[in-house]
Amino acid sequence: MKMMLKRKLSVALCVVMVFSLLTACGKETEQNKPENPSGPDVTEGAKTDDVVELTVFIDHTWYDTDQFTGIIPEEITAQTGVRLVPTKAVDAMQLGVLIASNDLPDLIYTSQLGDRLSNPNISYAYNELIEQYAPDFKPSEDQITVAKSMATDGNYYTVLNASSTQEEWRNASAGSPTLASLIYRKDILDELGMEMNTLEDYKKVLGAVKEKYPDMIPLTMEVTFMVDFFKSNIIPGWVPTTEGMVEAEGNKIIHQTSVPEYKDFLKYMNDLYRNGYISPDNFAFTDGTQSEELCTNNKAFSMSFMTGDRDTTLTRDLNANGYEGKFEHAMPMSDLSYVTPGTGWAGIYITKKNKNPEASIKLMQWMFSEEGQRITQWGRKDIEYTLDDKGVPQFSEEWLQARNDGTMTEKYNPNYYFGISGVVEAIGRASGISESANAAMDKIRSNLKVTLVPVLVNPKSDTPERIKLDQVIETVKNYETKIYLSNSDEEFDANVKELYDRLEKLDIKGLEEYYTTHGAEYYK
Amino acid sequence: MVGNQKVMERRKNFKKQGLLQLFALSGMLYLFVFAFVPLVGIIMAFKNYTVDQKIIGIFTSEWAGLRHFKDFFNDINFNTIMRNTIVLSVLKLIFSFPMPIIFALMLNEVKNQPFKRFTQTVSYLPHFISWVIVAGLAINFFSTDGIINSLLLWTGLVDQPISFLTSSNNFWPMAVFMDVWKDMGWWTIIFMAAITGIDPTLYEAADLDGAGRLRKMWNITLPSIKGTVTVVLILALGNLFGGGLSGSNFEQSYLLGNTMNFEHSEILQTHIFKTGMVHSRFAYATAVGLIQSFVSLVLIFASNSVSKKISDNSLF
Numbered sequence: 126m127k128m129m130l131k132r133k134l135s136v137a138l139c140v141v142m143v144f145s146l147l148t149a150c151g152k153e154t155e156q157n158k159p160e161n162p163s164g165p166d167v168t169e170g171a172k173t174d175d176v177v178e179l180t181v182f183i184d185h186t187w188y189d190t191d192q193f194t195g196i197i198p199e200e201i202t203a204q205t206g207v208r209l210v211p212t213k214a215v216d217a218m219q220l221g222v223l224i225a226s227n228d229l230p231d232l233i234y235t236s237q238l239g240d241r242l243s244n245p246n247i248s249y250a251y252n253e254l255i256e257q258y259a260p261d262f263k264p265s266e267d268q269i270t271v272a273k274s275m276a277t278d279g280n281y282y283t284v285l286n287a288s289s290t291q292e293e294w295r296n297a298s299a300g301s302p303t304l305a306s307l308i309y310r311k312d313i314l315d316e317l318g319m320e321m322n323t324l325e326d327y328k329k330v331l332g333a334v335k336e337k338y339p340d341m342i343p344l345t346m347e348v349t350f351m352v353d354f355f356k357s358n359i360i361p362g363w364v365p366t367t368e369g370m371v372e373a374e375g376n377k378i379i380h381q382t383s384v385p386e387y388k389d390f391l392k393y394m395n396d397l398y399r400n401g402y403i404s405p406d407n408f409a410f411t412d413g414t415q416s417e418e419l420c421t422n423n424k425a426f427s428m429s430f431m432t433g434d435r436d437t438t439l440t441r442d443l444n445a446n447g448y449e450g451k452f453e454h455a456m457p458m459s460d461l462s463y464v465t466p467g468t469g470w471a472g473i474y475i476t477k478k479n480k481n482p483e484a485s486i487k488l489m490q491w492m493f494s495e496e497g498q499r500i501t502q503w504g505r506k507d508i509e510y511t512l513d514d515k516g517v518p519q520f521s522e523e524w525l526q527a528r529n530d531g532t533m534t535e536k537y538n539p540n541y542y543f544g545i546s547g548v549v550e551a552i553g554r555a556s557g558i559s560e561s562a563n564a565a566m567d568k569i570r571s572n573l574k575v576t577l578v579p580v581l582v583n584p585k586s587d588t589p590e591r592i593k594l595d596q597v598i599e600t601v602k603n604y605e606t607k608i609y610l611s612n613s614d615e616e617f618d619a620n621v622k623e624l625y626d627r628l629e630k631l632d633i634k635g636l637e638e639y640y641t642t643h644g645a646e647y648y649k
Numbered sequence: 650m651v652g653n654q655k656v657m658e659r660r661k662n663f664k665k666q667g668l669l670q671l672f673a674l675s676g677m678l679y680l681f682v683f684a685f686v687p688l689v690g691i692i693m694a695f696k697n698y699t700v701d702q703k704i705i706g707i708f709t710s711e712w713a714g715l716r717h718f719k720d721f722f723n724d725i726n727f728n729t730i731m732r733n734t735i736v737l738s739v740l741k742l743i744f745s746f747p748m749p750i751i752f753a754l755m756l757n758e759v760k761n762q763p764f765k766r767f768t769q770t771v772s773y774l775p776h777f778i779s780w781v782i783v784a785g786l787a788i789n790f791f792s793t794d795g796i797i798n799s800l801l802l803w804t805g806l807v808d809q810p811i812s813f814l815t816s817s818n819n820f821w822p823m824a825v826f827m828d829v830w831k832d833m834g835w836w837t838i839i840f841m842a843a844i845t846g847i848d849p850t851l852y853e854a855a856d857l858d859g860a861g862r863l864r865k866m867w868n869i870t871l872p873s874i875k876g877t878v879t880v881v882l883i884l885a886l887g888n889l890f891g892g893g894l895s896g897s898n899f900e901q902s903y904l905l906g907n908t909m910n911f912e913h914s915e916i917l918q919t920h921i922f923k924t925g926m927v928h929s930r931f932a933y934a935t936a937v938g939l940i941q942s943f944v945s946l947v948l949i950f951a952s953n954s955v956s957k958k959i960s961d962n963s964l965f
Binding site for chain 1: 726
């Protein structure tokens, strides 16, 4: 009897093992299905109470939300009849695998692999869907040019958000693009009685901080923005893109390392290291919280980061940890123009697996409309905000409270900025934040340069130029750190020479020629 | 008639072993699905495949000949990548392979059983910690303001913190050290098991002949576990570029590699990962992966045949 039971159990175990093996081979496994399925209609593509549910893959691991809940998502559904079912990427490589396996959701929101997604095998062309379902949806000329530059068949398969023209920025009443900014301890600077108007002033301040507060790291660099603040203030025309191509005189497009001031930047960073103002450990940081924790635990004087309201939250957390002090944004430390690519940032791709292309393109039309942009970013008019005379939203107490106590995503969830313009986003973010943050953004905006061409002519994936460019990017990333951390002038010079020798081997001049030649078509 | 009888007998045997056969079948099915079917993808290494061609594109894309292989050999980092892969792998083989044997021999000499069991348990526990956790621990312990540096500074052994993780020169020693720490105990179990199987009368005879501990180790224990050592060595050589016994090259280089130690941490597998998964150059990454697999195959066959000739011990 006991033997029989044992035998039956063993057979059952075997069957379960074989079954689970076979299910693992299935094309659509459970874990491949979108998160938060709210009913059978999600997979069947039907409507639930006239609400269309669309799955969206958000290709940003850092994204603030993976839920479509909160006041703003509910308002989006009320206005558009669409409910989104988001899945957030677990790593930066997931999208490539999804494309290769053709395991695509209805929508993809991404800032990468644009040229792979701009392909009729994978996505619907926006121009065709617009013609068929949403003839009133009229993206700007620039937006269309940018999107077309990613495709090879003359169609465009997305419209990138966060783009604004030079003129729109000039006319903006507040805010700036998300660019590099420096946050520092105002109370300590006051105590030292020093000025911090130029990068040389800043270096002196760091020296004084190191002397007076030896346990404090004078500068910590947040992993995403790292040295951007210094590049922006030292290298003329530097564009904050991975590719590192900049516009030079005579409509030439050159690599950042070809700008003469690039070496000044390297020298400046090396000085910071050799004086002990930055820690080598900083280059092994893997996420931004490591720098923030140094700030909020009274262990760092300043942090290179981005424009926005982080000074306020850092002060809040510093005080909550029992330390007195105040963080503020520093002003730009040179007269150089900050440059931003006007191409936009990320876009929604409507995949060929999409179960309702009509609802999808109409959703995007709404997202790019003025009403859509304001609701997704600012909430409901006269409830979450009212507009002042300059057109700047003045937010309700509840909104500001949620922003300060960290419940913004949970309560309002203004993270679905699929169609916002750079200016609308910036104005919303500038409202109700610290004076220093606004002053820094005003200064950046007043001297802002918007550039399009270097990004438009980025070589497409799998081309020899792209392969070469990826190697250049990797080389520069590695060698920059090596150069910053040189321990002597001789080592510094040798490392700089090594970088330039390697770039020469990679035919950087040929790459610049490619950019300049292809860019000429757009400069016409 | 005799043939029929044989078939009948086989069937009868098979029926009797039904349950066991089912277990074996599930293992074979697993191997077939996850180890053999994906081999079809190797074709990508010789094709102009791009991810937007989807899975069918693996077969329908145009042939590229040996282009991807040439691209790799002409890559500006080719020499660095190959040097790092070979040196790191060989260092691990030199240090990680004999350590479990030495440790097993030492443990075998411990007569205090509770202490022996305790030591064995403590030494193999790190094997169960994932490399992600180990890397996190390493960062906490070995960063310039970590526990080890604080201790070294406090004791006055150093004036300046040592850049264990942020100096290129320290990457290989750190990788080997962590590899030994994590997996030595685990492989010791294998050798301990082999030692346990040695006929105790051999030791008794040696005692009568007046042999000391070292002599017994050298003349009895080591020759008796020679077969196990050979098999483990062949397996380690087969996975040489993967990191030998622990197969930890990728995890270590990926998790502890950074822009400061890239000159020593960039290896074949991280290169494959970056080009394949980050830049979606699947075809190129497959070609580079194929080179690694080919070298591993050669190593495993060569070591097996050498071992067969020299010691009569082999894996197959």
